[in-house]
Amino acid sequence: MIEKVQLPNLGEGIDSADVVSVLVEPGQTIETDQPVIEVETEKATLEVPSSLAGTVAEILVEVGDSVNVGQDILAVDVAGEDASGKEPPAAPDDATSETAPSSHDGEPWPEETRQAESDQPAPVAPSVAERAETTSPDQTKAPQAPATEAVDPVPASPTVRRFARELGVPIRQVEGTGDRGRILESDVKAFARDRLGADTIPTSSRSAAAAPQLPDFTRWGDVERQPLSKIRRVTVASMARAWSQVPHVTQHDSADITELEAARERFAEAVAERGGKLTVTAILVKAVAQSLRSFPKLNASLDLSTDEVILKRSVHIGVAVDTERGLLVPVVRDADRKTVAEIAADLAALADRAREGAITPDEMQGATFTISNLGGIGGSHFTPIVNWPEVAILGVSRSEIRPVWIDGGWQPRTILPLSLSYDHRLIDGAEAARFVRWLANGLSDPFRIVLGV
Ligand code: CAO
Numbered sequence: 001m002i003e004k005v006q007l008p009n010l011g012e013g014i015d016s017a018d019v020v021s022v023l024v025e026p027g028q029t030i031e032t033d034q035p036v037i038e039v040e041t042e043k044a045t046l047e048v049p050s051s052l053a054g055t056v057a058e059i060l061v062e063v064g065d066s067v068n069v070g071q072d073i074l075a076v077d078v079a080g081e082d083a084s085g086k087e088p089p090a091a092p093d094d095a096t097s098e099t100a101p102s103s104h105d106g107e108p109w110p111e112e113t114r115q116a117e118s119d120q121p122a123p124v125a126p127s128v129a130e131r132a133e134t135t136s137p138d139q140t141k142a143p144q145a146p147a148t149e150a151v152d153p154v155p156a157s158p159t160v161r162r163f164a165r166e167l168g169v170p171i172r173q174v175e176g177t178g179d180r181g182r183i184l185e186s187d188v189k190a191f192a193r194d195r196l197g198a199d200t201i202p203t204s205s206r207s208a209a210a211a212p213q214l215p216d217f218t219r220w221g222d223v224e225r226q227p228l229s230k231i232r233r234v235t236v237a238s239m240a241r242a243w244s245q246v247p248h249v250t251q252h253d254s255a256d257i258t259e260l261e262a263a264r265e266r267f268a269e270a271v272a273e274r275g276g277k278l279t280v281t282a283i284l285v286k287a288v289a290q291s292l293r294s295f296p297k298l299n300a301s302l303d304l305s306t307d308e309v310i311l312k313r314s315v316h317i318g319v320a321v322d323t324e325r326g327l328l329v330p331v332v333r334d335a336d337r338k339t340v341a342e343i344a345a346d347l348a349a350l351a352d353r354a355r356e357g358a359i360t361p362d363e364m365q366g367a368t369f370t371i372s373n374l375g376g377i378g379g380s381h382f383t384p385i386v387n388w389p390e391v392a393i394l395g396v397s398r399s400e401i402r403p404v405w406i407d408g409g410w411q412p413r414t415i416l417p418l419s420l421s422y423d424h425r426l427i428d429g430a431e432a433a434r435f436v437r438w439l440a441n442g443l444s445d446p447f448r449i450v451l452g453v
Contacts, residue, residue, distance in 0.1 A: 001077070001078055001079050002057050002075050002076070002077055002078075003052055003054075003075075003076055003078050004060075004072040004073075004074065004075055004076070005036065005050050005051050005052055005072070005073055005074040005075075005076060006051070006069075006070050006071060006072055006073065007039070007048060007067050007068065007069050007070065007071050007073050008048065008051070008069070009069055010039075010041055010046060010069060011041075014041050014069070015068060015069055016041075016066050016067060016068045016069065017039035017040060017041045017046070017066070017067055018039060018040050018041075018064065018065070018066050018067075019037055019038075019039055019061050019062065019063050019064060019065045019066075019067060020037075020038045020039060020040045020063065020158075021037065021038040021063060022036070022037050022038075022059055022061070022062070022063060023035050023036055023037060023038060023047070024036045024037075024050075024056050024059070024074070025056065025059070026056050026057065026058060026059060027055065027056060028055065028056045029054070029055050029056075030050050030052075030053060030054065030055075030056060030076070031050070031053050032049075032050055032051060032052060032053045033049045033050065034049060034050050035047035035048065035049055035050075036048060036049065036050045036056075036073070036074055037061065037073055037074075038158050039067065046158070047157075047158055048073065050074065050076065052074075052076040052078055053076075053078065054076040054077050054078035054079070055076065055077045056074060056075075056076060056077075057075040057076060057077045058074070058075040059073075059074060059075075060072050060073055060074060060075060061073045061074075154171055154172060154183065155176055155178075155180070155181055155182045155183060156171060156174075156176070156182065156183035156184075159185070160183055160184065160185050160188060163185055163188055164183075164188045167188065167192050169188050169191055169192050171183065171188070173191070174187050174188055174191045175187060175191075229325065229326065231325050231326040231327075231328070232326055235326060235327060238387075238388070239385055241388060242385050242386055242387065242388040243385055245388055246385075246386045246388055246391075246423045246425070247423065247424045247425055248383070248385065248386060248421050248422070248423070248424065249421070249422060249424045249429060249432070250383040250384075250395075250419050250420065250421045250422075251419070251420045251421075251422070251429070251432045251433050251436050252381050252417070252418070252419050253417075253418045253419075253420075253433075253436040253437065253440050254415045254416060254417050254418060254440065255415070255416045255418060255439070255440035255441075255443035255444050256404065256413050256414070256415055256416075256440075256443075256444040257280075257399060257414050257415070257416045257443050257444065258413045258414045258444075259444070259445070259446070260283065260414075260443055260444070260446060261399075261414050263446070264278050264280070264283065270341075271340070271341045271344050274341045274342075274344075274345055275344075275345040275348070275349075276341055276342075276343070276344025276345035276346075276347065276348050277344055277348055278340070278341075278344055279344065279347070280373065280375060280396070280399070280416070281319060281347060281371065281373045281396075282340055282343045282344035282347050283340055283443075283446075284371055284373065284394070284396060284443075285317045285319065285332050285335050285343045285347065285371060286335060286338070286339075286340045286343055286449070287439060287442050287443055287446075287449055288317060288335075288369060288371060288394060288439065289315045289317055289335035289336040290336060290442065290449045291435060291438050291439045291442060291449075292315050292336070292368070292369060293315070293336055294438060295431065295434070295435045295438070296311050297309065297311070297391070297426060297427055297431065298369065298391060298392045298422065298427060298431075298432075298435055299311070299312050299315055299368045299369055300312060300368075300391055300426065301389040301390065301391060302389070302391065302423065302425060302426050309426060312368045314333075314334060314368065315334065315335050315336040315337075315368055315369070316331050316332065316333050316334065316335065316366050316367050316368045316369075317331065317332045317335040317367065317368070317369055317370070317371060318330070318331050318332075318364075318367030318369070318370035318371070318387060318390075319331075319332060319347060319350070319351070319370070319371050319372075319373075320370065320371070320372035320373070321350070321351045321354040321355065322377075323354050323355045323357075324355070325357060328354040328359060328364060329364055329367065329370060329387065330350035330351070330353070330354050330359055330363050330364050331350075331363060331364060331365065331366055331367045332346050332347060332350065333346075333366075350363060367387065367390060368390060369390055369392060369393070369394075370384075370387040370390060370393045370394070371393070371394045371396065372384045372393060372394070372395050372396065373395075373396040374395070374396065374397055374398075375396050375397050375398040375399060375416070376398075377398070378397075378398050379397045379398055380397055380398070380417055381395075381397050381417050381419050382395050382397060382419060383395065383419060383421055384419065384421045385421065386421050386422065386423055388423075391422060391423040391426050391427060392420060392421065392422040392423065392427065392432070392435075393420070393421050393422075394418060394419070394420050394439075395418070395419035395420070395421065396416065396417070396418060396419075397416075397417040397418075397419070398417070399414050399415060399416040399417070400414070400415060401413065401414050401415075402415050416443065418436055418439065418440060420432055420435065420436045
């Protein structure tokens with residue numbers, strides 16, 4: 001007798017899900033509660049267990065299908081089986097949990113499920129997001145590789161497989177240390193650390209490592225391959241991580257630094273006597289450090305593992321330095337407690353060491369905010385990338401003299417373009433705009449910075 005398995009209730013507010021993989025094949029004997037398909041909702045990837053025992057007569061869905069709750073997914077011949085009519089398992093209490101009802105991370109893996117999984121081909125479908133990027137609409141309907149295809153099973157739960165996918169870890173290469181070689185999340189992490197250099201190469205660069213294959217460029221002309229330097233590899237990793245983890249917004253503004261430039265000229269010699277060069281950057285470091293005391297959320301980090309904001313009481317400003325070997329970001333410590341002359345001396349020493357290749361990793365760690373000044377080269381505005389785990393970065397472009405309408409007449413004023421990129425998860429647009437305005441006002445009238453207003 002043929003009976004149907006339906007997509008069960010997956011949780012509050014979830015009406016449908018996309019089929020990510022089919023875990024059984026026609027003719028296969030299945031048990032109740034055995035995972036039969038894997039689906040992805042907006043919130044989680046879940047294995048859907050069978051409510052029936054018997055022989056799979058027909059699979060009624062395909063990878064890529066959007067299936068409604070209650071829709072038939074499987075026809076099962078229950079003849080001779082105890083089709084106990086068992087209810088589908090209850091929906092997860094919290095569908096946002098990565099721990100799907102029938103995934104068993106960190107828990108003993110029930111024999112029947114382990115068996116069922118290891119008997120099945122590994123799901124070959126990419127995630128929904130990956131599908132959207134890599135397949136055309138008609139391709140999304142393409143059926144999954146048949147179960148009979150010679151694809152070795154991957155003994156890992158959907159959550160672990162998904163975790164590996166997100167890290168760009170080729171799960172087939174991971175050695176499982178779990179029961180009967182089952183691949184655990186810790187195995188994926190260890191693989192990433194050992195093989196992909198996770199300590200220095202963060203999540204997104206590991207994803208970058210799994211980037212789609214490049215075409216053969218020699219088909220169109222000669223090419224030269226150069227190995228990436230260590231600095232470049234670290235840059236690739238940190239940029240990719242920041243870009244993929246942080247939802248960026250950039251707030252552009254400008255500051256009238258006419259008076260500041262006059263003061264800079266006036267005090268250049270006095271600062272030089274103390275070992276520094278009174279540059280725009282040195283003044284910016286001080287101005288930003290003071291501004292951060294009034295806007296502590298921009299001097300923070302997000303801890304998503306505890307749902308907390310980490311507000312840092314110290315203000316350490318990273319300064320992007322262009323060197324022959326690539327971008328380096330030494331840190332001016334406690335910039336809020338230093339004079340501009342001290343910052344100028346620090347900065348000169350740090351930038352020199354960075355350019356000579358003598359800077360230590362210690363001197364490039366612990367920044368709470370970063371400044372990138374490209375004004376010495378040119379340009380009107382740019383959008384810097386937040387130096388994660390910081391939450392904001394100030395990009396500075398080239399100042400220029402422009403006519404500004406003041407008190408009924410045009411006046412030549414020196415205008416400095418400012419671009420603040422920030423992590424929109426933590427910082428709202430209004431707050432970012434207020435911060436840049438505060439900074440711009442301070443640069444226009446430095447006494448405001450001293451006053452803290
Ligand atoms: N507008 C106009 N002129 C500027 C300026 C600005 N925003 N910033 C610097 N300048 C001028 C300086 O006044 C100086 O001119 P003079 O020689 O006439 O005095 C000249 O440009 C060179 O400045 P500098 O490099 O000596 O000093 P600085 O403190 O302004 O900059 C540093 C120091 C380390 C920030 C800079 O040398 C540097 O490396 N910049 C590049 C940073 C970078 O690569 N950012 C990109 C990061 S990835 O997005």
